[in-house]
Amino acid sequence: xxxxxxxxxxLIGNPNTGKSSVFNKLTGLKQSVGNYPxxxxxxxVGSFKLDKDTKVTLTDLPGTYSLNPNSIDENVVQDFxxxxxxxxxxxxxxxxxxxxxxxRTLLLFTQLKDLKLPMVLxxxxxxxxxxxxxxxxxxxxxxxxxxxxxxxxxxxGEGFKDLKNIIRxxxxxxxxxLLELTEINPLLFGKFNSDVPYLEWLKLxxxxxxxxxxxxxxxxxxxxxxxxxxxxEIILRHKLINEIVTKAITRGEGVNQLREKLDxxxxxxxxxxxxxxxxxxxxxxxIYTWSAxxxxxxxxxxxxxxxxxxxxxxxxxLNELISEGIIPGxxxxxxxxxxxxxxxxxxxxxxxxxxxSRVVFIxxxxxxxxxxxxxxxxxxxxxxxxxxxxxxxxxxxxxxxxRLITILVTPFITCAxxxxxxxxxxxxxxxxxxxxxxxxxxxxxxxxxxxGFVVAIVAAFILNKTLKTKVKSxxxxxxxxxxxxxxRNVLMTVxxxxxxxxxxAGKIIVAISIVLWFLASHGYSDNFxxxxxxxxxxxxxxxxxxxxxxxxxxxxxIENSYIGTFSKNLEPAITPLGYDWKIGIALISSFAAREVxxxxxxxxxxxxxxxxxxxxxRMAKETKANGEPLYNFATGISLLLFYAFALQCxxxxxxxxxxxxxxxxxxxxLFGMTxxxxxxxxxxxxxxx
Amino acid sequence: xxxxDLKIGEEAIVVNESLETLPLKLIEFGCLxxxxxxxxxxxxxxxxxxxxxxxxxxxxxxxxxxxxxxxxKKN
Numbered sequence: 001x002x003x004x005x006x007x008x009x010x011l012i013g014n015p016n017t018g019k020s021s022v023f024n025k026l027t028g029l030k031q032s033v034g035n036y037p038x039x040x041x042x043x044x045v046g047s048f049k050l051d052k053d054t055k056v057t058l059t060d061l062p063g064t065y066s067l068n069p070n071s072i073d074e075n076v077v078q079d080f081x082x083x084x085x086x087x088x089x090x091x092x093x094x095x096x097x098x099x100x101x102x103x104r105t106l107l108l109f110t111q112l113k114d115l116k117l118p119m120v121l122x123x124x125x126x127x128x129x130x131x132x133x134x135x136x137x138x139x140x141x142x143x144x145x146x147x148x149x150x151x152x153x154x155x156x157g158e159g160f161k162d163l164k165n166i167i168r169x170x171x172x173x174x175x176x177x178l179l180e181l182t183e184i185n186p187l188l189f190g191k192f193n194s195d196v197p198y199l200e201w202l203k204l205x206x207x208x209x210x211x212x213x214x215x216x217x218x219x220x221x222x223x224x225x226x227x228x229x230x231x232x233e234i235i236l237r238h239k240l241i242n243e244i245v246t247k248a249i250t251r252g253e254g255v256n257q258l259r260e261k262l263d264x265x266x267x268x269x270x271x272x273x274x275x276x277x278x279x280x281x282x283x284x285x286x287i288y289t290w291s292a293x294x295x296x297x298x299x300x301x302x303x304x305x306x307x308x309x310x311x312x313x314x315x316x317x318l319n320e321l322i323s324e325g326i327i328p329g330x331x332x333x334x335x336x337x338x339x340x341x342x343x344x345x346x347x348x349x350x351x352x353x354x355x356x357s358r359v360v361f362i363x364x365x366x367x368x369x370x371x372x373x374x375x376x377x378x379x380x381x382x383x384x385x386x387x388x389x390x391x392x393x394x395x396x397x398x399x400x401x402x403r404l405i406t407i408l409v410t411p412f413i414t415c416a417x418x419x420x421x422x423x424x425x426x427x428x429x430x431x432x433x434x435x436x437x438x439x440x441x442x443x444x445x446x447x448x449x450x451x452g453f454v455v456a457i458v459a460a461f462i463l464n465k466t467l468k469t470k471v472k473s474x475x476x477x478x479x480x481x482x483x484x485x486x487x488r489n490v491l492m493t494v495x496x497x498x499x500x501x502x503x504x505a506g507k508i509i510v511a512i513s514i515v516l517w518f519l520a521s522h523g524y525s526d527n528f529x530x531x532x533x534x535x536x537x538x539x540x541x542x543x544x545x546x547x548x549x550x551x552x553x554x555x556x557x558i559e560n561s562y563i564g565t566f567s568k569n570l571e572p573a574i575t576p577l578g579y580d581w582k583i584g585i586a587l588i589s590s591f592a593a594r595e596v597x598x599x600x601x602x603x604x605x606x607x608x609x610x611x612x613x614x615x616x617x618r619m620a621k622e623t624k625a626n627g628e629p630l631y632n633f634a635t636g637i638s639l640l641l642f643y644a645f646a647l648q649c650x651x652x653x654x655x656x657x658x659x660x661x662x663x664x665x666x667x668x669x670l671f672g673m674t675x676x677x678x679x680x681x682x683x684x685x686x687x688x689x
Numbered sequence: 690x691x692x693x694d695l696k697i698g699e700e701a702i703v704v705n706e707s708l709e710t711l712p713l714k715l716i717e718f719g720c721l722x723x724x725x726x727x728x729x730x731x732x733x734x735x736x737x738x739x740x741x742x743x744x745x746x747x748x749x750x751x752x753x754x755x756x757x758x759x760x761x762k763k764n
Contacts, residue, residue: 066717104745107717231708234716238743259746267730267739361730361748364737374737374748398712474712475753479729479739479746 007056007170008089012077012112013096014105015063016354016480018124021154022096023060024492050168058094065104065478067111067202068230069209070398081115082202092170093117094163098125099134099151100256100481102249106241107234109145110178114198118173119147120166127153133252141248146176155486179240184232188219205230262482266355272362280381283346284449288442291338298338302331321517328602328615329513333506333595340416341498343385348493351378352485360477370457371464373397373475376406380456383413384449386501387652391659398474405463407659408669411652412456412645414449417595421643422448424598424616429636444640451644504651508593512600516589519563520604528560558604577642577678578635578685580624590648597643634688638681646677692757693735695728701759702726703742710756719743726759 013019023031027046044060064074067081080086093112097105102123113119121141129135129151141149148166152159166173181189181197192200207215208226216222266272310323350356356378364374375397383390390410397403414422422445430441527534535553544552558564559581567581567588574584586600598615605618622630647653647670656666695701703724708716720726720742729746730739736751 065714068713068717070714101745103743104718107719227709227713230713231716234713235721238719238721263730263739267732269733357748361732361737361739364748364750365732365734398714474714475737475748475750476712476714476718477748478718479748 003053005054007050007054007091007167009056009058009092009094009167009170010080010090011058011060011094011096012108013063014065014101014108016478017063017096017098017101017105018154019060019063019096020492021486021489022094022122022124022152023058024488025154025157025160026056027058050164054168056167064108066108066234068205078202078206081112081117082199082206087115087117091118092167092173093119094122094167095119096122096124099123099129099136100125100132103241103245106145106244107237110237110240111198113145113147114177114179114181114196115202116175116177116196118170118175119145120163120173121145121147121149122163123149123151124154126151126159127156132256134249136249137247141244144244144248146174146178148173179233179236181233183236184229188221188229191219201233256481258482263358266358267362272358276359276362283343284384284446287339287342287346288445290342294338295335298331298335302327302334320521321514324521325513325517326510329510329516329596329599330506331599331602331615333502333599335598336416336419336595337498337502339419340385340501341494343416344494344497345490347382347385348490349485350381352483352489354480354482357477357479361479364475368402370460371402371405371467372409372460373399373402373406375475375477376402379406379410380413380453383410383415385497386415386417387411387413387649388501388504388655389497391652391655394659398476401464401467401469404660404665405460405467407656408463408665409456409459411647411649411669411673412452412459414452414644415594417593417649418448418643420595421590421597422640424619425631425636425639427616428619428631429633448640448644455645508596508650512589512592512596516563516585516600516604519566520558520561520585523557523561523565525560525565528557531557531560576685577681578632578638578689580630582622583630583635583639587642590643592648592650594643594648634685637688638685641684642677642681644677645673645680647673690759690761691755692726692728692740692759693738693751693754695726695759695761697728697730700725700727700762702762704758704760705756712753715742715747715749715753718745718747720757725762726757 011019011023023044023046027048030048031044031046045057046060047055047057049055061077061080062074064077066074067078069075069078095105095109095112097109109119109121123136136151138149138151150159150162150166152163177198179198181192181201189197189201194200204216204219204221205226207213208223213223216226266275268275306323306327309327310319313319313322350359359377360374362374363377367374367376376394379390379393382393387410390413391407394403394406394410397406426441426444430444433440435443523529531553535549535556539549539552559568563585564581567584570584570588571581574580574587579587582601582604585604586597589600590597601619602615605615605622619631620629624630653666653670656669657663660666692701703720703722703726705711705722708721711720724743726740726742728738728740732738734751735754737748738751738754739746739748740754741747
C-alpha cells in the first residue's frame with residue numbers, strides 16, 4: 001500500500017514581487033478561487049504533485065507589506081496567521097521576495113518568522129541578478145535568516161526543482177524566532193508568557209487598530225504607547241535586516257535605467273496625461289474592433305441553436321422553456337464575453353507592467369479636487385468592465401472619505417453590462433451613416449462612455465462638498481519596477497475574472513429568464529384562459545389563416561399574462577418616458593442586472609413566435625398603436641439615458657453593502673442614481689418626442 | 690529642511706527624531722532616521738512627490754512630505 005501524503009503550503013509576500021507568477025507556475029491550471037469568510041478578498045487555492053504519492057495544497061494569501069493592518073487585504077493575512085488552527089495546519093510557508101526589493105520584503109519575513117512558522121525564503125527574479133550586478137551568498141543568508149533560502153525565477157523556471165525539494169523535506173525547516181522582542185521594551189514583552197510572544201503582541205496591535213482599548217488595559221497600555229512600540233519594533237527589524245543584507249548581498253553600482261527612462265516619459269508633466277488618455281482610447285478602440293467578429297458569431301450561433309432546439313425537441317412545455325426562456329437569456333450574457341475578456345486583459349497588462357502606479361501618481365492631484373484619489377483611477381477603469389471588482393479595488397485607498405466617494409460614483413462608469421443594451425438601442429435608433437469617416441453609432445457610444453465618466457466626476461464633486469469628514473490622507477503608493485507582463489499571468493487573470501463574471505451573471509440571468517418565461521406564458525384572468533375563443537370571435541369576419549390567428553392569440557396571451565397585467569399597471573409611470581408595457585417588463589427585470597434587458601425582450605418577443613430571427617430585427621418590427629416604430633429616436637435616447645444612470649445591479653448593491661458595512665450607502669446609491677435616471681430620461685423624451 | 694526642499698536626485702538622509710506623525714506604512718518601507726532618501730520626481734506644485742527611501746520607490750502627498758526632515762548627504 002502506498003502512503004499518500006498531502007503537504008499544506010501557504011504563499012505569502014509583498015505585492016509586486018511576482019507572487020502570482022510563482023503560484024501559477026507551481027499549480028498551473030489546478031486552482032480555484034473562493035472567498036475568505038466575511039470578506040470579499042479572493043482566496044486562491046491550487047495544488048501540484050511532488051511525486052506520485054505526494055500532493056502539495058498551496059493557498060495564496062493576498063499580497064501584503066507587513067502584519068500591521070493598514071488595509072483589508074492585510075487584515076486577511078494577519079487574521080490567517082494569527083489563527084492557531086491555520087498555523088497548525090501549515091506545513092510550510094513559501095515567502096516570496098524579489099532580489100531588487102529584498103530589503104523591504106524582509107520586514108514581513110521577520111515578522112512571520114517570529115510567529116515561529118516554518119519559513120522558506122524564496123527569492124524571485126534571480127534571472128535579473130547578473131544584469132543588475134547583484135550577488136547573494138546563499139549559505140550566509142541561510143544562517144542569518146535561520147530558514148531555508150532558495151533562488152528562483154518564475155520567468156525562466158530556474159530554481160523550482162530546489163524549491164520542490166525543500167517542500168518535500170519541510171519537516172527539517174527551522175522555526176526559530178529572529179527578533180529579541182524584549183529589546184523593544186523589556187518590561188512589557190517580559191510579561192508575555194507564551195510560546196509565541198510575538199502572537200501576544202500582534203493581538204495587542206490588532207486590538208488597538210480595531211479600537212478595542214479594553215484589551216490594551218490588560219497590559220496597562222494606551223493607543224499612543226502601542227503605536228510607539230510598533231514603531232520601535234519596525235526600527236529594530238530594519239536594523240536586523242540591514243545587518244543581514246550587508247552581510248549576504250553585494251550590490252554593484254547598477255542603476256535601473258529602464259525605470260529612469262520610462263518614468264521620464266510616463267510621468268512627464270504634459271505628455272504623461274496625454275499618453276494615459278491616448279492609451280485609454282487605444283484600448284477601447286481595440287476592444288471594439290477585436291470583439292466585433294466573435295460577438296457576431298455568438299449572435300448567429302444562438303439564433304440557430306434556438307431554432308434547432310425548437311425543431312428537434314418534441315413540442316411541449318420543456319421545449320418552450322429552453323428555446324424561449326433559457327437560450328435567449330443565456331445569449332444576453334455570453335454575447336459580451338469577448339469585450340469583458342479583452343478589457344480584463346488590458347487592465348491586467350497595465351497593472352502587471354507597473355504602469356498603473358504611474359497613473360496614480362500623475363492623476364492624484366486632479367482627482368483630489370473631486371474628493372477622489374489617484375488610487376481611484378484603478379477602480380474607475382475597472383468599472384468599465386464591471387462595478388463589482390471595481391468596488392473591491394477601492395480597498396487600498398487609505399482615506400475613508402476618498403474611498404467612500406470612489407465606491408459611490410464608480411457605478412456611473414459605463415460597465416460591460418450596459419453595452420448590450422447600448423449596442424442594440426444604438427443600432428435601432430442611430431443612423432448607420434458616417435461623418436468624415438466616423439460612424440454616428442460609434443460617436444454615440446463614445447459619448448455614452450464620456451457621459452458616464454463626467455457624471456461620476458460631477459457626483460464625486462458634489463459628494464465631496466456634502467460629506468463633512470476630515471480624515472488624514474496617509475497616501476503611500478509603492479512605485480514598482482517596470483516589467484514585461486508574463487503572458488501566463490495575464491491569461492490566468494483574464495480567464496478567472498471572466499469565468500466568475502459570466503458564472504455570477506449567468507446564474508441570475510438564467511433564473512430570471514425562467515421566471516419571466518413562466519410569468520409571460522401563464523395568467524390568471526379569464527382573458528388569458530379564453531384567449532383562443534376571444535381572438536377567434538373578434539376576428540371571425542377577417543378570414544385569417546390558422547397561422548395568423550395563432551400569432552394574434554399569443555400576443556394577446558402575453559398581454560394578459562401575469563407579467564403583462566403587472567406591466568400594464570405600470571404604464572402610467574413609464575409612458576412619459578416613451579416606453580410601452582413590454583419595455584416596462586425588461587426595465588423591471590433589469591433591476592437584478594442590466595444585461596437582462598436584451599434577454600428579456602428576446603424572451604418576450606419570442607414567446608409564441610415561429611420564425612427565429614435576431615433580437616434586433618424583432619425589436620425593429622415593434623410598433624406603437626399608431627403604426628410608427630416603437631424604438632424611435634426619442635424613446636431610444638430616453639432608454640440610453642435611463643440605463644446610463646440607473647443603479648440596476650443587485651450584485652453592486654450587495655458588494656457596496658459589504659464594503660461600506662451598512663445599508664445606508666447602497667440605498668442612497670440606489671435611489672439617488674435611479675431617481676436621477678428617471679428624471680433625465682423623462683426630460684429627454686419630452687424634449688425629443 | 691524637509692524632503693520637499695530637495696532637488697531631484699540630490700542624495701539626503703532622513704533625520705526625524707520622532708516618527709509619530711508619519712504613516713506607519715512609510716516607516717515599514719524604511720523611512721527612518723538615518724535612511725538614505727532622494728526625490729525621483731515632483732508632480733506640479735510638489736504634490737504628490739515620488740521618492741526613493743531605503744531603496745524603495747514610493748509616491749507620497751505633500752502633507753506627508755512636509756513631515757520628513759532631511760539633511761543633504763556630504764560627499
